[in-house]
Amino acid sequence: METTQPLKSLALAKKKTGINRYVRDFIMNKYLYLMMVPVLVYYMIFHYAPMYGALIAFKEYSPMKGIIGSEWVGFKHFQDFFSSFYFWRILKNTLVISLYSLVFEFPAPIILALLINEVRSKMFKRVAQTITYMPYFISLVVICGIITDFTNADGVINKILMTFGYDGQTMLQKPDLFRPIYILSEIWQRIGWESIIYIAALMGIDTEQYEAARMDGATRWKQIIHITLPGIMPTIAIMFILRMGNLLNVGFEKIILLYNPVTYETADVISSFVYRKGLLEFGWSYSSAVGLFNSVINLILLVSANYISRKVNESSLW
Structure with a gap:
């Protein structure tokens, strides 16, 4: 019990130091991070969000029923x-x-x-x-x-x-x-x-x-x-x-x-x-x-x- 307490304290100290380092880096380079926002938004909207549509590969897709309402057919296609x-x-x-x-x-x-x-x-x-x-x-x-x-x-x-x-x-x-x-x-x-x-x-x-x-x-x-x-x-x-x-x-x-x-x-x-x-x-x-x-x-x-x-x-x- 006596040995685990210092180990936990050391782990918490390292975690806190790591968080502080990221915070300092963000403060120092806040404009660079701000410039990254449009790029991240672009990829989220046009590259990651459309991945949801891959579900229709496992369904008998019908525009009237939508992706959720279409019948699930598994690996048929x-x-x-x-x-x-x-x-x-x-x-x-x-x-x-x-x-x-x-x-x-x-x-x-x-x-x-x-x-x-x-x-x-x-x-x-x-x-x-x-x-x-x-x-x-x-x-x-x-x-x-x-x-x-x-x-x-x-x-x-x-x-x-x-x-x-x-x-x-x-x-x-x-x-x-x-x-x-x-x-x-x-x-x-x-x-x-x-x-x-x-x-x-x-x-x-x-x-x-x-x-x-x-x-x-x-x-x-x-x-x-x-x-x-x-x-x-x-x-x-x-x-x-x-x-x-x-x-x-x-x-x-x-x-x-x-x-x-x-x-x-x-x-x-x-x-x-x-x-x-x-x-x-x-x-x-x-x-x-x-x-x-x-x-x-x-x-x-x-x-x-x-x-x-x-x-x-x-x-x-x-």
Whole structure:
């Protein structure tokens, strides 16, 4: 009894000290905390509150009855989705397009940032950055219109390819060409904008390391391998984790604007399937079940990528 009393007193003292520390920090940084309020309110209203609507994935939702009044059906919609013809097709398309994006699109801005970093002319750097940034700020509808016009039977790309013996058919009507067109257009549209964060990371590398490497006789290629890439590796790891968390979230807006029933075989992904079933066919509960399945898989991928990154290079989100 005599030993437990001092322990309780010590625990209370530590708790009080911790509370006082938080109070002092709040008083010292009250304006920063105040600036956080709109962000927290935004996430509470538009990100956390809508999670309540995920209940309709387990119900036969009817707008007249509402979420609470709709009949509870459990995992019926999940079972229907897993046993349907579309499950393996859209899962395969989503994974293939996502992996293509990860393999080809993810390294592209890193390579562009490394190339721009090696250029000595400031004027050329500015011009190159401006040209590569521009497609990102063009409306997606306009981008898809350009892609459609260029890949038509009488489009610019077809006219060029016809000189090499290509048959000149509309490319977006061919299922086997949809994925290459999608990935190449994604690279063209996003490479400049996504390179900004890597260029900023490159600017944070100590220049004395390059001077020491040059004195030791290291070539520019060896400087990139042994100084530049290790210097931006934490940034690459964080961006890779974020990309893994969105691996299955293939942007449905662009796919919906480019695909058609002829290319469903290779173009239809989870997000476009959810859009078609939920908004066009009014299958709200079924589409919610598919979307919830997609979110759960993304969460598992995000946690796994974060864990692996923390173990391999000690860089992680948490």
